[in-house]
Amino acid sequence: xxxxxxxxxxxxxxxxxxxxxxxxxxxxxxxxxxxxxxxxxxxxxxxxxxxxxxxxxxxxxxxxxxxxxxxxxxxxxxxxxxxxxxxxxxxxxxxxxxxxxxxxxxxxxxxxxxxxxxxxxxxxxxxxxxxxxxxxxxxxxxxxxxxxxxxxxxxxxxxxxxxxxxxxxxxxxxxxxxxxxxxxxxxxxxxxxxxxxxxxxxxxxxxxxxxxxxxxxxxxxxxxxxxxxxxxxxxxxxxxxxxxxxxxxxxxxxxxxxxxxxxxxxxxxxxxxxxxxxxxxxxxxxxxxxxxxxxxxxxxxxxxxxxxxxxxxxxxxxxxxxxxxxxxxxxxxxxxxxxxxxxxxxxxxxxxxxxxxxxxxxxxxxxxxxxxxxxxxxxxxxxxxxxxxxxxxxxxxxxxxxxxxxxxxxxxxxxxxxxxxxxxxxxxxxxxxxxxxxxxxxxxxxxxxxxxxxxxxxxxxxxxxx
Numbered sequence: 001x002x003x004x005x006x007x008x009x010x011x012x013x014x015x016x017x018x019x020x021x022x023x024x025x026x027x028x029x030x031x032x033x034x035x036x037x038x039x040x041x042x043x044x045x046x047x048x049x050x051x052x053x054x055x056x057x058x059x060x061x062x063x064x065x066x067x068x069x070x071x072x073x074x075x076x077x078x079x080x081x082x083x084x085x086x087x088x089x090x091x092x093x094x095x096x097x098x099x100x101x102x103x104x105x106x107x108x109x110x111x112x113x114x115x116x117x118x119x120x121x122x123x124x125x126x127x128x129x130x131x132x133x134x135x136x137x138x139x140x141x142x143x144x145x146x147x148x149x150x151x152x153x154x155x156x157x158x159x160x161x162x163x164x165x166x167x168x169x170x171x172x173x174x175x176x177x178x179x180x181x182x183x184x185x186x187x188x189x190x191x192x193x194x195x196x197x198x199x200x201x202x203x204x205x206x207x208x209x210x211x212x213x214x215x216x217x218x219x220x221x222x223x224x225x226x227x228x229x230x231x232x233x234x235x236x237x238x239x240x241x242x243x244x245x246x247x248x249x250x251x252x253x254x255x256x257x258x259x260x261x262x263x264x265x266x267x268x269x270x271x272x273x274x275x276x277x278x279x280x281x282x283x284x285x286x287x288x289x290x291x292x293x294x295x296x297x298x299x300x301x302x303x304x305x306x307x308x309x310x311x312x313x314x315x316x317x318x319x320x321x322x323x324x325x326x327x328x329x330x331x332x333x334x335x336x337x338x339x340x341x342x343x344x345x346x347x348x349x350x351x352x353x354x355x356x357x358x359x360x361x362x363x364x365x366x367x368x369x370x371x372x373x374x375x376x377x378x379x380x381x382x383x384x385x386x387x388x389x390x391x392x393x394x395x396x397x398x399x400x401x402x403x404x405x406x407x408x409x410x411x412x413x414x415x416x417x418x419x420x421x422x423x424x425x426x427x428x429x430x431x432x433x434x435x436x437x438x439x440x441x442x443x444x445x446x447x448x449x450x451x452x453x454x455x456x457x458x459x460x461x462x463x464x465x466x
Contacts (some may be wrong), residue, residue, distance in 0.1 A: 001299060007108070012041045012113040019335035026191045028448060029332055030094065035075075036159050042071035044117050048107050054412040058106035058451025059085050059092075059160070063102060067122055071301040079130035081135050082123060088202045088450065089165035090131065090155060091185060093124025094194050096447040097326050119184070133322055141209050142169035150175060150220045150233040152405060156446045157437030158239035160453030166209045169463050173217050173233075180270055182242060185446070190299050192306070193329075215400060220408030226432070235432050235460045238420060239453065242399040242438035247411040250293070252349030252394075255281045257359040261292070261300045263394035267428050274307055278288025283390025287311045289360060291346055292396030293323035298333050300394045305336055312338050313388075315366050316343035317378040345378065347385070350392065359387050401439050407435065417442055425459030426452055 005200050007407045015031040016022075022029050033041065045067040053063045069078035082089040103109065106116035130136055138168070151158045154176040162172045180228025183200045217223060219240075228236060245260035247253055258455055262284060267273035273282035288304040290297050293316035303403035305312040314333070316323060319342050323330060334340070341362070348361040364384035367376035401418045413421040413429035419442050420435040421426055427434050443460050444452070 006044055006046060007112060007114070008042065009044045010126075011044065011118055012037045012121065014118075014121055014263060016332075019332075019337075022192065023336040024304075028195050033121050033125045035129075036435050038070055038075075038122060039073070041118050041122060044108070046107055046423055050106040051354070052110060053102045053117075058101070058149060058447050059100075061085050062363060063119055063215055066126060067117070067119070070122055072127060072289055075126055075129045076133065076135055076137070078122075078126035079432040082126055083137065083139055083205075085454070086450070087121055087206065087453075088184075088185075088446075090127035090198050091156070091194065092450070093120050093122075093127055094198070095446055096120060098260045098328065100414050103448060120376070123280075126163035127175055131198075134178060134203075136205065138165075138205065138208050138233060139167055141167050144171065145169040145208075147171065148173070148231070148233045150219075150228050150236045151160075151239060151286040152236065152237035153183055153241055153437070153439075154181045154203075154213065155178075155239055155241050155437060155449065157444075157449035157453040157456075158183065158237065159203070160432075160450035161237045161239065161436065161457045162211045162453075163206050163209070164454055165213050165461070166206070168457070170461075171212075173211065173214060175217045175223070176213065176215045177218045177240075178270065179215055181213050181215065181241075187270045188262075188296065188299070190265065190269060190303050193299065194301065213330060218404065220404045221301065225409050229432075233435065235464055237399060237453070237456055237460065238405050238428075238433060238439055239437045239449070240402045240405045240437040242441050242443055243402045244355060244418075245395070246393055246398045246400055248346065248397060250347055250349070252357065252360075254349040254352060255349050256355050257285065257357045257391060258393045258395065259283075261290070261296045261394050262399065263336050264300055264394050265296070265303065268303055268307075274378060280308070283392055285309055285390070287313075287390050287391045288394065289313045289315050289346075289388065289390045290394045290396055291315050292398075292400075293318065293325055293342075294396065297394075297396035298325045298329040300396055302333055304394070305338060305393070309392075313341055315341045315344050315360075315362065315388075318375060319343055319367060323365075338447050341388075343378070344386075345380070346393075350387075357390060357393055360390050362386050362388055374375055391414065399438070402441060405439065424455075425462075426456035426460055427463065431463065459461045 019243035066078040066081040103116035151174040245262040288309040290301040344362045346422040350359040365378040368379040371377040
């Protein structure tokens, strides 16, 4: 097919569940591409001599390679190509912000000013096809070298690191504080965006190449780093995440039914808290406000809608254009009836006689000059406030690194933000300890965390074999 003919092909649209139907259940919204759609989209790839799309991928997937396999109808080979560098292709195909990474560097976007090749859709298709076919390939693994490696945290950074180290022949054990493997993939992302069974299959694939998992174990408390060293672990990778929620420190924030998105999503996703008969049921609200404009805020507000909220509202201090959430998530939220109150910021919560939140006072904002992030800074409009009736508030204004690990290791360099300081190879001030993901970045996407894991694995392998 000639390049001109390829560039004239329109980008495919993802199949989705009906908005009204899906807003009342936890079924996955995006339904994936069928084989015909995948073949059609794969033909748009120009197989560039210099594939700039790969420069936008933190885990360096051979993007043209797997797409050309799809175009030839070799779907299983496409999945194998993905798994050469990615431990979680079915996950990445669903939750990675491709529009800001690989697809932003696609020739269509950079030169033709057209819609990029749907790399994420095709990645998901290949991974799903392999899983549903029952012919799941296991990556080639080097002979065991007898060296034990510990991983602290089973989120995307930890899983990516573990997979690469296992392929290199190391004896890898992942320690997880919670009772489920997957970290933020399980507790932070709702099933309507990332079904648990998809994560479970990816984890089973890691087990098949020798990765071991130990749950309900808090490194730094249940087991110390000294204990790990005494047990023969020669290297440790810290991927403990950023599980400490941020609040705004405004009046009334300690009222009943004002909680963090971390707590809300973790309880719903991991603790069956949406069941009123659960040991720790989550509070249900009819008028629910979520403070923030990121993906976690979108996950929280859409979860509240599914749990019966009559009004589920995003309250965000900037305009919609400045929202960090994926455009797809904003689109889905609007389709499901989510309200958006942009250029508003809470300054006080008001409670009833029982100490439960009943209203929030909002400051109206306008946009001023750009701040350090490049986004226009929100500025309060003097005297412009309003009251909003609410019975549940979920605060989603960011997270801070989990302080347990950094505070439990003597001599470990930590930044003023509580993140572990590392070099380009993700190695900390203690040579045998490497780190990546949120505990280094303070906040990261799934794919950036996975990139850290891959970089750390290559660096630790080099360090242990000098």
